Amino acid sequence: MFTYKPLKDAAGIALFCDYLSLKRAHEILHDVNERSPLIRDKEGLFLSLAFDVRKAYEGQRLKQEADPMHPEAGTRLGFEILWPTLLIQCRQLRDSLAFIDHGKEHQIVAYELEFVIGQDSRPSSRRASQKLRRSGYGCRHGIPSSKKMQKHALLSLLRGTNASGETV
Numbered sequence: 001m002f003t004y005k006p007l008k009d010a011a012g013i014a015l016f017c018d019y020l021s022l023k024r025a026h027e028i029l030h031d032v033n034e035r036s037p038l039i040r041d042k043e044g045l046f047l048s049l050a051f052d053v054r055k056a057y058e059g060q061r062l063k064q065e066a067d068p069m070h071p072e073a074g075t076r077l078g079f080e081i082l083w084p085t086l087l088i089q090c091r092q093l094r095d096s097l098a099f100i101d102h103g104k105e106h107q108i109v110a111y112e113l114e115f116v117i118g119q120d121s122r123p124s125s126r127r128a129s130q131k132l133r134r135s136g137y138g139c140r141h142g143i144p145s146s147k148k149m150q151k152h153a154l155l156s157l158l159r160g161t162n163a164s165g166e167t168v
Contacts, residue, residue: 002112004119007080015056015116016064016078022057025109026050029093032106036096046096049089052079090114 001021004013017025029050033039039046055061061079066072090113097106 002116003076004116007082010083012080012082012086013116014062014078014080016062016076017056018074018076019057022053022077024105025112026053026057028106028109029053032093032096032100032102035100036092037099038096039092045085046089046092048085049081052081055079086113086117090117 001017003016005016006013029046033042033047033050052061056077056079059077061077064076064078066074066076090110093110093113097110
């Protein structure tokens with residue numbers, strides 16, 4: 001299961017997971033990328049998530065040593081990712097799963113990512129997460145698959161406006 005640590009200034013998170021779960025997630029992300037009719041750019045933004053996951057399980061990104069109180073958990077491997085990128089990739093994964101035959105493992109990866117996104121509501125990042133929710137661009141809230149709409153969504157987030165141009 002994915003765990004996370006917030007990055008400085010609540011700009012993103014560092015995602016951590018065990019080796020086998022990262023390897024499984026990498027295979028699933030590649031499968032979705034290849035079979036999804038919604039992902040037109042097969043070398044684009046969505047595939048960069050699979051790249052980061054692969055680099056993490058190869059040990060070329062972050063490492064989190066086992067807690068001395070729970071050594072059975074083992075070393076966790078991870079990578080850093082910014083919120084806008086993760087939100088778009090999560091939305092692309094969810095939308096793509098609606099159009100392809102998939103198994104429970106595909107759903108597990110999608111739910112784990114959505115769980116991490118939903119959990120980051122501590123006081124230090126509460127304002128940033130509330131701003132994202134009010135903007136209408138959350139993981140389950142309207143991040144479109146087209147590049148033009150993704151660009152518009154990210155620019156709106158940076159400007160502090162929602163989809164209808166209201167300040168959030």
